[in-house]
Amino acid sequence: MNLRTALTYAVPTLVLTGAALLWSRPTPKAPPSSDAAIRRPRQIRCEGRVTTYPGADIILAPEYGGRLDTLAVQELDRVKPGQLLAQLDAREQTAALTAARAHIAELEAELRFLALEQTRQARLLKEGAVGQRAFDDSDSRLKLTLARVEAARAQVAQQEALLSKLTVRAPFGGTVVERMAHAGELLPAGAKLLRLADLDRIRVEAEVDEYDLSRLQVGSPVTVEAEGLTGTWAGKVEEIPEAVTQRRLKALDPSRPTDIRVAIVKVALAGHTPLKLGQRVELSIQAH
Known part of the structure; x- marks a missing residue:
């Protein structure tokens, strides 16, 4: 076979092989647009x-500790600010206060007498009927008794303060959500009596993944729902913290990681809801 004949067969073969290789190469994909690359769900x-x-x-x-004399409320009772909730046995302190007040009355009577005596001694001193020493003695007794009156008044104030600490009153209006003691019990100082909550001032603490924080804004609309309750409730983001922390709620889905760091975002609820204090809820927050 001469050179011309060989070329006649080789050239078509090379052309067909090259075409097959070009056909078999994957077509390069166009790079995604920037919008598609960063598109994320609109709801958090x-x-x-x-x-x-x-x-x-x-x-x-x-x-202070003592025997619980009265526990005047039950669970779910609504109370007003200043209402009496509990009273510890205060008979000893009441008796001491009564005695201290009686002592003040006695000293004040003596003080009035000494004031009159000093006035009389001052007049006699001016007339020359008594010496300076007699007047000074009268003046000293008056000042000493006045100091005793002030000390007795301080003691009364101390007894009144102690007595008030044996009385527990509601610091604000609310609902007794838990009762932890019973009348007749002997309680140590600081023993828990009641849990009081203002159920008209509730909100939601949402655990938002730290990677979603950049898409949150104060005022973002929020939809709240709870398992076991029908319907949803509206709210809005009220506060975004400046720090993240470990997740507090145990994940309901066991496949989810437990070492997620979250921000505790405060969500204000719009109007009254049937949600209960401590109830677990799910939230959808409008992202930005």
């Missing part, structure tokens, strides 16, 4: 728990 899904505003959920306890 998270979980949270119903709580109160600061200072609206407290445990009441007496500062």
